[in-house]
Amino acid sequence: MDKTFDWLNPFASIDLGIGEWADGIKGWAMANRSVIQPLKGFFDGVIARIEGALQAVPPVIMLLLLVLIAWQAAGRRVAVLVFCCLVVLGLLDPMAWSLAMTTLAIVISSVLLCVMIGLPLGILAGKSDRFELGVRPVLDTMQTIPAFVYLVPVVMMIGIGNVSGVIVTIIFALPPLVRLTSLGIRSVNPSVVEAARAFGATPRQILFKVELPLATPTILAGLNQTIMLSLSMVVIASMISVKGLGNEVLRAMGRLDAGKAIVGGLGIVMLAIVLDRITQGLGRSGRQRGHRHWWQTGPVGLVAALLQKRN
C-alpha cells in the first residue's frame, strides 16, 4: 500500500490484487485442460460434420434449398430477397460461398446449443420469479462484458479452434433467447392458463399445450436475436482461429486491405439478412398467416395442391 494515503482519492492507494487473483483462473483453466479435451473432441466432431454437410452440397442446390425454405417460412417476397442476397454473396469473391458455409456451420452449432441451454432456462425464468431475479444479472454480464475478457480464459482452457469459437458465441448470443422465452411465457393470457387448469390439465400439459404454443412468436423473436448476435461474433471468434467470413475480415484488417474487408463484411451482412428474414417469417402468428397451416402455404402447399388436383 502506498505510504501517502490520500483521503480524497482513496481508490488510487488501495490495491486488493483482484487482477492477480483473477489471473489465477487462467492457471486453473490450464491445469484442468485434460478434463475438457474429450468433450472438446466430441463438439469438434459435431461442428466438423455440420460444416462438411454444408460444404458438400453444391452451391446452386444449396441456394435453391435456402430460397425454398425462405418461401415456406416467410412467403414469396422474402424468397426473392433471399435469392438476391445469396447471389450477391456468391458473386463477392470466388471463395465467398465456401467461407459463408463455414461461418454458417459455426452459427448453426452455436444457435443449436443456445436453444438447448436457453429454452429450458427461459421457461424456468418465466415460471419462477426467484430464478428470473437470479438469472438476470448473469444475463446482463454475458451481454455487456467485452468479449476479449473471456476470450483468453476460454482459449486457455479449451484451446483455439471452433469449439472455443462456439463457446464465446454462446456467451454473447444466449441472453436474448432466455429473456424473450421468459417474457413469452409470462405474457401468456393468465385466463387461458386458468381455463386449462380448470379443465384438469397437468402442469406439463399446460406448458406444452398452452404456454409454449402461445409464447412461440416471442420465443422465435428471441431466436432471431440470438442468430443475429452469433453472426456478429464471427469476427471476434476468428481471433481464436475460427475460419470463415470473419477470418477474412480479420486478415484484411491486419493487412489494411480495405477491399478484402468489404468483401468479408458484406458477406456477413448478406448471410445475416437471409437468416433474419427466414426466422422472422417463422415468428408470425397464425392469424397473420390467414389461419392456414404451414403445409397449406409455400412450396409444400403448392405441391400438395398439385397432387390433390391430380387425384
Place this chain on the structure above:
Amino acid sequence: MTISPQEDVIRCEGIWKIFGQKSQKAMEAIRCEGLSKKDIRERFDCVVGVQDATFSVRRGEIFCIMGLSGSGKSTLIRHINRLIEPTAGAVIIEGQNVNAMNPRDLRALRAQRIGMVFQNMALMPHRTVRENVAFALEVRGLPEDKRNAVAAQAIEAVDLTGWEKKYPDELSGGMQQRVGLARAIAADPTILLMDEPFSALDPLIRKQLQTKFMELSAELHKTTLFITHDLDEAIRIGDRIAIMKDGVLVQIGTPEQIVTEPADDYVAEFVGGISKLDLVTAARIMQPLAQYNQSHGAGDVTAWPVAGPGDKLNTLVDLAVGSEHPILIKADGAAVGVVTRRALLRGIQGREDQSQPQAEAV
C-alpha cells in the same frame, strides 16, 4: 346409493378467503378477536375476499350468486374446483372434500365432473373450435377420433356445427361464448360453473344465450353455479339466488323470496327496480277470505274472477282488467283469500297495502 332430488351436490362450509402475505394470522385474529375487514387491512395488510360463505346446491338446481364487481363472487366460484385455495372452510362435492384431494384426483375431478365457463371466454387462440371443445377430453388422454365425436355433439348442442375448423378470433363474441359453453359440457360433467358467462355480450346476444343455456340446462340437468352481476339474469335463470356483498352472502332464497322479503336495505335497494309481475304470487298479496268478509261483509262471490294461489301478478292483472269485482283465490277448489284491486296495485309496486294487515303466505 339412490340419488334423491334433494341431494346436495356442492356444499360450501364456512369458506373464508383472505388475500395477502399474513392471511393465516389474519384469519386467527378474526376468529379470536372478531376484527372487522378494515382492521384486517390495517393490521395485516390483507384483503378479505370471501367471508364465511356457507351454502349448498342441490342436484339439477341452478344456483345464482349475484353481486356487484368486487363482491367476491368470482373468487368464491373458483373455490369450487379449487382454482383458489380457501384460507378456511371446505368445499364438499358429492360427499368428497375437494380441499383434501391430491393433485391427481383434483385434476380428474376438474376434467370429468366440473365444466367451467369464463366471462372472458378464455378460449385458446391457437386451437380450432373443435380442439378447444375437446380440451378436457384431450388432457384425459382420450383417442382423437373419440374426442372428436364427443366434441361434434357438444358443438351441435350449441348450434355451431360447420365452424369446427375455425379459430376463436374468427368468431363473434356470442359464438365464442357458445364455444366456451360447448367446452364446458363436452366432458359431460355433473357440475357447471358459470363465471359471468354472458356479461361481456351485448344485450340481444345475451338474451339469446340465456335462452340457449336454459334450454340446454333443462335438457342436460346439470347442477349449475351461475355467477352474475345482473339481477334480471339471476331471476330469469336461477332456481335459487344468493346475494353477495363485500364477500358476504347476504341472503339466499328463491327469486320470489329475494324480491318480496329482502333481508336488508342493500338487497331491498337492488330488487327495487325489478318487475314483480312474473315473480310475486297471489298467495303473497291476498287477504284471507274470513278477514275480508269481516270488513266488507260476506257477499255473493259467484261473479268474481277466480285464480290460484300460485298465479303470478301478471295473470291477476289480466283477470282484474276484465271484471269490476275483487279476485277470489281458490286452492284445491276451496276459496282461501281475496285480492282487491288496491292490494294488486300495491303488489305491483312492491309495497304492502297499508290499509289492511298483510296476509300470511299460504
